[in-house]
Amino acid sequence: MREQLLGGRYRLVQQLGEGGMGQVWEARDESLCRPVAVKLISLLAGGGSRGDEARARFLREARTTARLQHPHIVTIHDLGESGPENGNAPFLVMELIRGEGLDTKLARGDVSLEEAARWGAQVCEALTEAHAAGVMHRDIKPSNVFITHTGEVKVLDFGIAKAADPYATATRLTQTGFIVGTPPYMAPEQARGYPEPSSDLYALGCLLFELITGRLPFQAPDSVGYLTAHLSQEPPAPSSVRSDIPGPWDSLVLRLLSKDPAERYKSAADASRALCQLDLAVPTKALTRQGNASPSSTTRSTSVGGLWLPGTVGLLTVVATTVMFGVPAGGLLATVCLIVLVFVRKLKPPQHHPTPEGSRIDSDKESRPTDGRSTLRTATAVTASATCFLTVPVWYAATEEALTAARITIGEGQVQMALCDSLVVMLAIGVLLVRDAVGRRLIAVGGIGLALLPGYSMFWTPWGMGVGRALLPLAAVAAALSALLAVLPSVSARRQRPL
Template identity: 75%
Template sequence: MRDQLLGGRYRLVRQLGEGGMGHVWEAQDETLDRPVAVKVISLLAGGGSRGDDARARFLREARITARLQHPNIVTIHDLGETGAGDNRVPFLVMELVRGEGLDAMLRGGGITLPDVARWGAQICDVLADAHDAGIMHRDIKPSNILITPSGMVKVLDFGVARAADPYATADRLTRTGFIVGTPPYMAPEQARGCPEPRSDLYALGCLLFELITGRLPFHALDTVGYLSAHLTQEPPTPSSVAEGIPPAWDDVVLTLLRKDPSLRYPDAAGLAKVLRQLEHAPAPAANASTLFYTEPDIPAALQPGEYVVVTSVNGDGTLRLWDPATGRPVCQPLTGHTGTVFRMAFSPDGRLLATGSVDATARLWDTATGRPVGEPLTGHTGTVEEVAFSPDGRLLATGSMDTTVRLWDTATGRPVGEPLTGHTECVAGMAFSPDGRLLATGSLDRTVRLWDPATGRPVGEPLTGCTGHVLRMTFSSDGRHLATGSRDWTVWLWNMDRGRPTGRPLSGHTATVWGVGFSLDGSLLASNSEDETVLLWETATGRLVDQALTAPANGHVGAVCSPDGLLVAATLEEDGTVQFWDLVTRQPFGQPLATRASLQVYMAISPRIRHRTRPWRGRLNRSVAGGDRVRWRQPRGSEQPSRRTAR
């Protein structure tokens, strides 16, 4: 089927996967000139009245499912049929999402309990919205859950299982021989042909059991054996199957696997709250100093679109993409801006780079080729001080010296709605919440404002209290906290549920705080400052953790936090050499980048750096915020930090 044109516009490029219902292809939408995913539902091929009815029902069900709009659901763009007569086959056109399926991750091992809790909560968010709309998934399983490079869940095939049932009438099976769903994950009532929303929660329970233990709750030789087990057998306790599983996980999983749906969690929203509590529960450990951290894992061979570092040097508007595994640049310099590029951001899938410049424009670049995507984004009348992608990559927000924020459609490069106005001075910081439902902006007017990106309207009252300019900002992975850096030398933590600070500002820097970033689990917060230090904070207590990281002699240091929570610092030597460091382990990774910069280097790191989470039993040297710090000296470094300006 390669190179076949479906629907007169979707040209098949390469097959991505194959399942029981059909094949998934990467394709090129020749009308909009963008890559998409196409699922050809070969299960519904064939003629006769039954085949015609099945295809018609599939198209109808797919249109209903396409109404679901959620950042964790793979969006359906289009649907149609290919072939003619008795050989007609339906196909779905969806957004092309880069990532790894949970089935592949299970084979690789190394999934941690916080990962499982975070991903499970995101799946629950999807199910809650769908169930409220009267739609069930019916086929929750590892191969239908994709984890993007930024750590975001994408649920696949929503509604396809029911739509593909050739014998379904309303919500029941009317004939034997066809099963809607996958037997190893199928709820007892679904096996009987009477699924309900809590059937999806049962399937999620099977999935969670498999993720935390490495095996399914039941083993069988065939479909009949699995269905019999779901109907008659009690599952084992997860902690009896694998070591190190806390009792709270046993309770959650066994509750989901109750035979009677009424004894499970009442809804997905309530389960999401439980899982988020588990995500932030203390990790089981032999001693109190055990900490789980994410370690940089740079692929040995990068493929197009996987370049992970970009730098802007010397104020001429030129950018470079680098392979940190070798320390070498890739492709030609990115040129087009006519002024310094201060801020850069990679899209969640790493395929796009956004840049903002003194020349009052923003630009989008293809990271695989280094070429610009579309025309410059124009409309601001002052320096573009900040750029930020929405979690699904569809929107780009730009903040400017002209006091406004603009939203752009990344697929078309066109503005979305009117500029967001309300700040009275330069907009210097922006961040989308992890669910994409909020956009936070910070300004030199000392306020933080919240916006609904879907409507462009403000949400609540401005957050006030900062005594200095509000600069960079970031959300915690659960969206409950916002951290902001300020020109008053402090870091502010804001409670998003209450719309106010969580406590007193974190004090320890002796100059403007230019950057902040949370760890993956939200327990740590990194901040870097014009005082040429990077500090690591314990989020819950506001205390400093371990030693400060300082700049080399006559050089610079800055925090460059990846989108999925890896706390990374980059040091710049006097000769323009950049080295990356893991802030938790204090170990370098990758090869130095020979930028040969004579001025400050501005940089960003993409989500294409993968991570491994593992226990670290190092010693945490804690001191109260604002107390004495022990500076950590790097090779060829100096104990005296430089006072040169850093952004």
């Protein structure tokens, strides 16, 4: 077919790809002297009245989709029918774009969370334009999403799946079994023959799941298996497939994959806003994987990456300084470390993962878990901070009382103060990083340690006098409460995670 002239105007130069509906060619518009892309729908080639009717209907549908004009939708310039040598197969003439399909990028496994969020939002922008014009895509999948050389999305084949169905009736699946769409990405209502705009969002959910995990939400040996899974099985949370997927991605993707269309985002515009919020929050490193298999090692980016190492070094330095030079020197160094961490935190804000505005579940019942976790984190930070301020002076005073009463030696007092200082610094670092799991673990460990210290102090603190009798138990309770609050968000998240 090379060098063949279609419609007396478009000369085929080289084949770019081939799919179930036909071939895509690079061609030259002889009238305007410009390169274009030509999609030849060989599926509708052939004679007979049924073939003529299918081609006429395809051209009617294609004229509707050709009216779509959007930066993230491939522009259709022209359409027509090829000659008898190609069975009068219809063809579309589109803008020729340079880049590669999203399926190619997926095969290489070099898609980052940032790219997934940005590209997903751009697909939603294209869907918003199409849905406003009354056009559904019906076949969102990686091969229909093209990434240009500038990194922008171009969505291909809007409405072409329906237009190219040679047996389509008005809205139902045909008796021949021809299904409009691709089973691994097909919404339950579309599989039943009743597609709606929200069906495109479900397919986008499948696409995003694949982008961030390297595999589809459902695994099946054939098309029937995929359709059965979409109709009857609940999808897993992306983080259950890859542990480094942030929680907000679970909320967003699982909402897109809701069986009931009413439980998904109300519109593609809402989904776009949610993805834009994720784009501002996610780490930029690529998720390393090979094909659809789970990797043996992953590149994990967290907001504590820049603070964990200096925090650990600072903690060890405080302990060593306290043991060697005494409590005042250790306390001073601990204060300096905290000030430095605060300034680092302000200069380099953490890339935490807040729940995007658009992904908030509408019902009060479903929105409580997110609000509850936020409240728990706030309570954890407040309680842990109070524990820090309460424990240090109480412990210092109790140690002084014990030394005065000759219950402990000076060396034993220094060791006890070093232990107290190290636990307080651990708790303070945890407060700074309370939004991250590592920060809450630090609070839990520091809180347990500070809660146990008063129990040990019963052997040497003069309980009949001074602050030891009154305030040490209070400090222990505050430390234990901060530790308990620190572990509750993790327990709550595990209970709420979909199976």
